[in-house]
Amino acid sequence: MAVVSEAQAPKSIGASDRRFRLEGLGLTLVLVVLILFFTWVNPRFGTLANLANVLTQTSTYVIVAMGMTFVIAKAGIDLSVGSMLALSTCVFFGLIEAGWPWPIALPLMFLLAMALGAFNGLIIAFLAIPALIATLGTMVAFRGIALLHSAGKLYYGLPPAIVWLGQGKVLGVPVPIIVAALFVAFSWWLFNKTTFGVHVRAVGGNREAARLAGINVARVEVLVYTLMGFAVALGGLLWIARIDGTQATLGTAMEIHVIAATIIGGTSLFGGRGTIYGTLLGAILLSMLNNALVIAGVEFFWQLVAIGCIVIAAVTINNIRENRIGWISRIRHRRAPAK
Amino acid sequence: MRKLPLTTSDLPRRSLLAAALATALVVPLTSPTEARAEPIQIAYLSPSFDISDAWERVYWSMRGRLDELGIEYEVQQLAVQDATDHAGQLAQVESVIQRGVDYVMLGATEYESAIPGLRQLKAAGIPAVVYNFLTPHEDESARGLQYIAFDHEEGGRLAGAWSAVKLNGGGKVAVLQGVPGVVSDQRMNGFLSVVEQFPGIEVVVGVHTDFDRVKAFEATQNLLTAHPDLDLIYGVSTGVGLGAGQAVRQAGLSEQIYTLGFGGTGDEVTAMREGWLSASPLRSIDDSGVAVADAFVAHMNGEEVAPVWSGPFVMVDAWSDADEIVAYSNRYSAPLMGR
Numbered sequence: 001m002a003v004v005s006e007a008q009a010p011k012s013i014g015a016s017d018r019r020f021r022l023e024g025l026g027l028t029l030v031l032v033v034l035i036l037f038f039t040w041v042n043p044r045f046g047t048l049a050n051l052a053n054v055l056t057q058t059s060t061y062v063i064v065a066m067g068m069t070f071v072i073a074k075a076g077i078d079l080s081v082g083s084m085l086a087l088s089t090c091v092f093f094g095l096i097e098a099g100w101p102w103p104i105a106l107p108l109m110f111l112l113a114m115a116l117g118a119f120n121g122l123i124i125a126f127l128a129i130p131a132l133i134a135t136l137g138t139m140v141a142f143r144g145i146a147l148l149h150s151a152g153k154l155y156y157g158l159p160p161a162i163v164w165l166g167q168g169k170v171l172g173v174p175v176p177i178i179v180a181a182l183f184v185a186f187s188w189w190l191f192n193k194t195t196f197g198v199h200v201r202a203v204g205g206n207r208e209a210a211r212l213a214g215i216n217v218a219r220v221e222v223l224v225y226t227l228m229g230f231a232v233a234l235g236g237l238l239w240i241a242r243i244d245g246t247q248a249t250l251g252t253a254m255e256i257h258v259i260a261a262t263i264i265g266g267t268s269l270f271g272g273r274g275t276i277y278g279t280l281l282g283a284i285l286l287s288m289l290n291n292a293l294v295i296a297g298v299e300f301f302w303q304l305v306a307i308g309c310i311v312i313a314a315v316t317i318n319n320i321r322e323n324r325i326g327w328i329s330r331i332r333h334r335r336a337p338a339k
Numbered sequence: 340m341r342k343l344p345l346t347t348s349d350l351p352r353r354s355l356l357a358a359a360l361a362t363a364l365v366v367p368l369t370s371p372t373e374a375r376a377e378p379i380q381i382a383y384l385s386p387s388f389d390i391s392d393a394w395e396r397v398y399w400s401m402r403g404r405l406d407e408l409g410i411e412y413e414v415q416q417l418a419v420q421d422a423t424d425h426a427g428q429l430a431q432v433e434s435v436i437q438r439g440v441d442y443v444m445l446g447a448t449e450y451e452s453a454i455p456g457l458r459q460l461k462a463a464g465i466p467a468v469v470y471n472f473l474t475p476h477e478d479e480s481a482r483g484l485q486y487i488a489f490d491h492e493e494g495g496r497l498a499g500a501w502s503a504v505k506l507n508g509g510g511k512v513a514v515l516q517g518v519p520g521v522v523s524d525q526r527m528n529g530f531l532s533v534v535e536q537f538p539g540i541e542v543v544v545g546v547h548t549d550f551d552r553v554k555a556f557e558a559t560q561n562l563l564t565a566h567p568d569l570d571l572i573y574g575v576s577t578g579v580g581l582g583a584g585q586a587v588r589q590a591g592l593s594e595q596i597y598t599l600g601f602g603g604t605g606d607e608v609t610a611m612r613e614g615w616l617s618a619s620p621l622r623s624i625d626d627s628g629v630a631v632a633d634a635f636v637a638h639m640n641g642e643e644v645a646p647v648w649s650g651p652f653v654m655v656d657a658w659s660d661a662d663e664i665v666a667y668s669n670r671y672s673a674p675l676m677g678r
Contacts, residue, residue: 042438050437057430147519147547154520156451167455239426245452247519249423249549287430294434300416 027265027281030314031288038292045295052174056242058287059176060235062280064254065261066187067231069279070224072262073191075204075271076131078228080120081258082251083142085236088113089246090146093155102159110233116142117229121222139255146248156245166241176238183234188276190227200224204271261286264315285314378411381635382435385446386422386471387550392577392604393624394446396672397470400628401444403671408636415440421549422518425452432456436463442635443467445483449520450474457481468634470627471522475646485634487627487648491522494620495529495575497654498599501618502534502571505597509539510570513562515583517550517575526575526601543569548579555582563590571597571617577604580616588615603655605678608665611657618656623668626650 039046064081071078092109096102116138124134168175191197199220202210211217240246263269264285265278289310293303316325323329383401385394398416405412415435419427428448435443436459443460445467447453453469458481460467469476469483473490476482502512512534517523527544534540543566548554555574559582562569572587574580580600587596593615600607603621610616630648637644655661666673 044437044439047437053433053437057426057433060426150519154449154451156454243425243429243452243455245425245449247423247449249519250425252423253420290430291434291437294415294417294431295438297413297415297438300418 026317026320027278027285027314030317031281031285034285034288034292034310038296041296045292050291050295052177054284054288054291055177055180056174057291058283059174059180060239060242061254061257061261061287062180062283063183063235063238064231065258065265065279065283066183066276067228068258068262069187069265069267069274069276070191070200071131071228072259072267072269073204073271073274074200074220074224075207076124076221076224077135077259078117078120078225079132079135079255080116080139080142081228081232082254083139083146084113084116084229084232085239085251085254086246086248087116087142087146087149088233089236089240089250090150090155090248093158093240093246094149096158097155102162106162106237109237110230113233113236114226114229117225117227117232118222119225120228121225124225125218125221143248150248154245154247158241158244162237162241163244164241166238166244176242179234179238183231184276184280191274191276196220196223201272201274204268204273206272257286258283260311264311285311378413379442379635379639380438380440381412381414381442381444382438382440383414383416383444383446384428384431384435385416385418386428386448387418387420392606393602395676396604396624396669397444397446397628397631398672399675400625400669400671401631402628403625403675404629404632405636407671408632410632410636410639419448422448422520423549425449428452429456432459436460436465440465442638444470444631446470447472450476454478454481457483466635466638468631470631473647473649482646484638485630485644485646485648487630487634489622489627489650489652491525492529492532494601494622494652495526495531496533497529497620497652498573498601498618499530499533501620501654501656502530502573502597502599503537503540505617506537506540506570508537511541511543511566511568512571512573513543513545513566513569515545515555515558515562515572515574515579516547517579519547523547523550523575530573530575545572548574548582550576550578552578552582552585555579556586557582559583559586560590563587563592569596571599573599575601577602577607577619580619581606581610584610584616603653603661603665603668605665605669608655608661611655611661614657616657618654620652621655621661621664621668622650622652623664625669625671628671 035046044050068078088109091112092105095105095108120135120138123129124131165175165179170178199215202213202215203217203220207217261283262279265275265280265282267274267279289307293306298306319325320328383398402414417431419431425448443465445453447469450472454476457467457476461480466484469486471488473486473488475486514527514530516527531542534542543562545562546558548558555578559572562572563586572583574583577600580598584598587593587598597617599617600619603619604624607616607619627650634644653664655664
């Protein structure tokens with residue numbers, strides 16, 4: 001994969017972290033304020049142990065949301081991530097139960113998830129099916145295949161080496177956090193520093209212009225969904241290692257959480273623009289709220305109300321901070337002293 | 340390194356005055372947990388947003404019993420999206436550990452998937468009652484304080500026996516399942532173990548409905564289309580039974596097709612009175628909430644807690660006078676719930 005500098009990339013074909021240097025700063029402030037607030041409400045929230053908990057809980061969502069950032073920045077969507085996760089992890093468990101050694105079963109799980117992702121990309125690119133419809137179809141179909149495969153069975157009992165990925169620690173840091181951090185770094189590099197990243201944003205920003213500029217749009221399409229499959233396999237691996245089990249119904253409604261994290265982070269639903277850092281913050285914000293409201297002792301149904309309100313407030317503050325709201329931007333512009 | 344003053348006597352008089360003033364200003368802003376008194380903290384985790392009548396009654400009867408015993412307590416009620424959200428429940432368990440509760444009532448999403456959370460609770464020294472399962476986990480490090488449930492297979496067998504008698508040993512019956520897993524399987528297998536002894540009874544094993552009333556309603560409509568000659572439909576929970584009953588009523592077949600639920604909850608008894616549900620194995624649900632409270636109190640008092648509590652069933656149907664049984668079954672929860 002060729003590496004190009006941002007300066008070499010055409011300016012009109014999408015935006016990345018580097019172009020929006022301060023993007024996510026508003027969300028960072030929101031996150032910091034919320035951490036301080038919830039620590040004040042219950043000091044146990046701000047302990048290192050609990051913050052590690054939050055990051056461990058969000059690791060799978062962070063990883064899958066990284067893949068979703070590429071998909072959405074390319075003006076796509078993937079509703080099948082939860083079903084893909086269930087199918088690939090059930091097959092993996094099935095192979096383990098059938099006596100396959102995990103070093104063979106594990107790559108097969110990744111290959112399967114990437115193949116499922118590539119399948120999404122192929123039908124979107126070559127059958128001209130809108131991504132929403134295509135992945136809605138595969139969401140149902142993959143779930144069905146997972147149920148057929150496992151017949152509703154709950155798989156349990158992974159090899160210790162795999163369980164370590166979800167429950168182990170390295171120098172006191174939970175392994176899922178390390179894996180997620182590495183994948184975030186890789187995603188940042190891929191999104192911001194490579195031709196592939198530029199092409200993804202270019203296709204998302206203006207598909208026809210990208211095609212006329214010589215970008216192989218179909219190839220980008222398939223590669224992005226294949227990457228999504230890889231992210232699902234990696235995130236799913238951490239998830240099943242954490243709970244040491246899986247079943248065909250795992251990951252139901254996961255797509256909502258992942259898409260929300262990506263959009264909260266500032267990736268445009270219309271494509272062409274996205275930030276890895278913003279997605280990371282969006283995913284952490286969602287998991288943090290679930291954790292913080294429990295520790296704050298908030299009644300469960302109020303938790304749902306509070307999460308919805310805080311998410312809307314966070315995105316609004318971020319949008320104001322980054323001048324994305326037209327009428328506020330115009331007022332600011334009018335009030336600004338003429339130079 | 341200079342030590343910080345540990346007592347007020349170490350402070351100079353002026354500092355003491357400043358500290359007193361600061362305290363007066365800050366006290367109204369201090370965190371609620373700092374002002375926490377003695378009540379025991381209980382986390383009540385149920386396995387679904389759809390808090391059914393049964394889960395609600397367990398909650399209120401537990402509270403009613405604790406009130407009766409004069410225990411000072413605070414309880415936080417939590418739930419996950421549905422009974423397949425194992426990772427979500429694990430995250431909630433981790434959060435309540437960080438919050439520092441004294442006891443946990445764990446309505447586990449699934450028997451095996453509860454193990455990582457139970458291990459963490461045990462490691463944190465927080466006793467947990469595991470609800471809806473009767474077999475203590477083999478792994479000592481993951482074993483709950485007590486396992487409280489009604490024997491699902493026994494309830495299924497009662498439903499099977501009632502069906503065989505009503506059908507005079509011949510006819511066509513369908514079973515609607517819940518969420519893939521132990522609870523649904525046991526309720527179905529108990530039923531099948533009886534009806535399959537009658538060669539004249541043909542069994543159609545229906546789909547998993549995720550214990551969801553709407554899904555059960557739709558599944559029943561499909562069953563009626565595929566098998567118009569059905570004589571009886573057994574739904575493995577309150578919601579499934581009621582969904583089946585509604586669909587049969589809507590088809591105008593309540594006089595021809597028996598419908599059974601499971602649990603004999605208030606909603607089911609009402610449906611029986613109204614003539615659109617035929618029967619249900621009734622468990623004295625409040626007894627199990629009382630058992631949860633008694634397990635906590637016994638542990639607090641240093642008394643021995645039996646590893647398993649299993650409650651009895653009694654079969655009720657549209658022709659029996661269930662009022663007295665129901666009044667006893669709901670004796671703690673009804674006054675608090677108002678129904």
